[in-house]
Amino acid sequence: MKFAELEKERWQTSSVRRGRGTIIDESARIYHAGNTVIGENSYIGPLVYMRGQIKIGNDCWVGPMAQLNGEFGLEVGNNVGLGNGVIILTSEHDKTKSSGKITLAPLKSGKVVIKSNVIVGCGACIIPGVTIEEGATIGMGAVVTKNVPKNETWVGNPARKIK
Ligand SMILES: CC(C)(COP(=O)(O)OP(=O)(O)OC[C@H]1O[C@@H](n2cnc3c(N)ncnc32)[C@H](O)[C@@H]1OP(=O)(O)O)[C@@H](O)C(=O)NCCC(=O)NCCS
Numbered sequence: 001m002k003f004a005e006l007e008k009e010r011w012q013t014s015s016v017r018r019g020r021g022t023i024i025d026e027s028a029r030i031y032h033a034g035n036t037v038i039g040e041n042s043y044i045g046p047l048v049y050m051r052g053q054i055k056i057g058n059d060c061w062v063g064p065m066a067q068l069n070g071e072f073g074l075e076v077g078n079n080v081g082l083g084n085g086v087i088i089l090t091s092e093h094d095k096t097k098s099s100g101k102i103t104l105a106p107l108k109s110g111k112v113v114i115k116s117n118v119i120v121g122c123g124a125c126i127i128p129g130v131t132i133e134e135g136a137t138i139g140m141g142a143v144v145t146k147n148v149p150k151n152e153t154w155v156g157n158p159a160r161k162i163k
Contacts, residue, residue, distance in 0.1 A: 011029040011030055011031045011033070012030070012033045013026070013028060013029075013030045013033060014033070015033040015034050016030055016033045016036045016037075016038060017036070017037045017038070018037075018038040018039075018042075019038065019039045019040030019041070019042075019058065020040050020041070021040050021041040021042075022038050022039065022040060022041060022042045022043070022044075023042075023043050023044070024038075024044040025044060025045050025046045025047075025048070027046045027047050028044045028045070028046065028047065028048040028049075028050070029047075029048070029049050029050070030044075030048075030050045030051075031050065031051040031052075032051060032052055032053070035052065035053045035054070036050060036054045036055075036056075037054070037055045037056070038055075038056045038060075039056065039057045039058035039059075039060070039078065040058045040059070041058055041059050042056055042057070042058060042059060042060040042061070042062070043060070043061050043062065044062045045061075045062055045063050045064040045065075045066070045084075046064045046065070047064055047065045048062050048063075048064065048065065048066050048067075048068070049065075049066070049067045049068070050067075050068045050070065051068070051069055051070060051071065052068075052069060052070030052071035052072070052073070052074065052090065053070050053071070053072070053073045053074065054068055054070035054074045054076075055074070055075045055076065056076040056080075057076060057077045057078035057079075057080065057116065058078045058079070059078055059079045060076055060078065060079065060080045060081070060082070061080075061081045061082065062082045062086075063081075063082060063083045063084035063085070063086065063122065064084050064085070065084055065085045066082050066083075066084065066085060066086045066087070066088075067085075067086070067087045067088070068082075068086075068088050069087075069088060069089050069090055069091065070088070070090055070112075071090055071091045071107070071109070072090040072091050072107075072109030072110060072111055072128065073090060073111035073112070074088060074090055074111070074112050074113075074114075075111070075112075075113045075114070076114045077114060077115045077116030077117070077118070077134070078116045078117075079116055079117050080114055080116065080117070080118050080119075080120075081118075081119045081120065082114075082120045083119070083120055083121050083122035083123065083124065083140065084122045084123070085122055085123045086120050086121075086122070086123065086124050086125070086126075087124075087125045087126070088112055088125075088126045089112075089125075089126065089127055089128050090109060090110060090111060090112050090128050090129075091107040091108065091109045091110075091128055092107065092108060092127075092128055093105040093106075093107060093108075094106050094107065094108040108128075109128060109129075110127075110128030110129025110130070111128075111129070112126055112128065112129070112130055112131070113130075113131040113132070114126075114131075114132045115131070115132060115133050115134040115135075115136075115150075116134050116135075117134055117135045118132050118133075118134065118135065118136050118137070118138070119137045119138065120132070120138040121137075121138055121139045121140035121141065121142065122140045122141070123140055123141045124138045124139065124140065124141060124142040124143070124144065124159075125142070125143045125144065126138075126144045127143070127144065127145050130144050130145070130146065130147055130148070131147045131148075132144070132147070132148045133147070133148060133149050133150040133151075133152075134150050134151070135150055135151040136148045136149070136150065136151060136152050136153070136154070137152075137153040137154075137163075138153075138154055138155075138159065139153065139154065139155030139156070139159075139162075140155075141155075141157070142154060142155050142156055142157065142159040143156075143157040143158055143159055144158075144159045145158045145159065146158075146159070148161075
């Protein structure tokens, strides 16, 4: 995508499909809002940035300044907490297909799935293609590069199991 094309995109929180009781802070920026679906009683905090194909369940909390890049799909279950400043990516430039300008190289992708009852600590990052299974906890500042099994706690960069 050429950068000029991005100018045509608009953020439009009002067209997000959301369930009863869900609050989206007025400073949140949601691009491709028509592709965003949020369940009931969830909260999207100040300055959250969301883009792409994003589905968030019920009773979720998305902390201030979280960045949810869901171009290739992001699914979040119920009762999930995404801490302040969490970054989730579902795409990255494919350097092997670059004709010199890496920023214009095609994107390779990987959907991210976060199942129910998961906590992702503040400032943690999740790379494309990762699934975090139900009940897992991700420590503050972790960089999650692999799938995280059910009920485990992972911390660090790259994230590893501690519990
Ligand atoms: C990951 C976390 C849940 C672990 O809590 P805990 O189970 O009580 O773990 P402990 O404090 O007993 O720590 C266990 C070990 O992991 C280390 N550790 C804990 N959190 C860590 C982190 N975020 N990054 C790196 N190491 C961490 C501890 O230093 C300790 O190491 P040691 O055994 O060598 O002494 C917690 O530290 C954390 O990061 N919580 C996130 C809080 C947050 O961001 N909340 C908002 C979400 S909505």
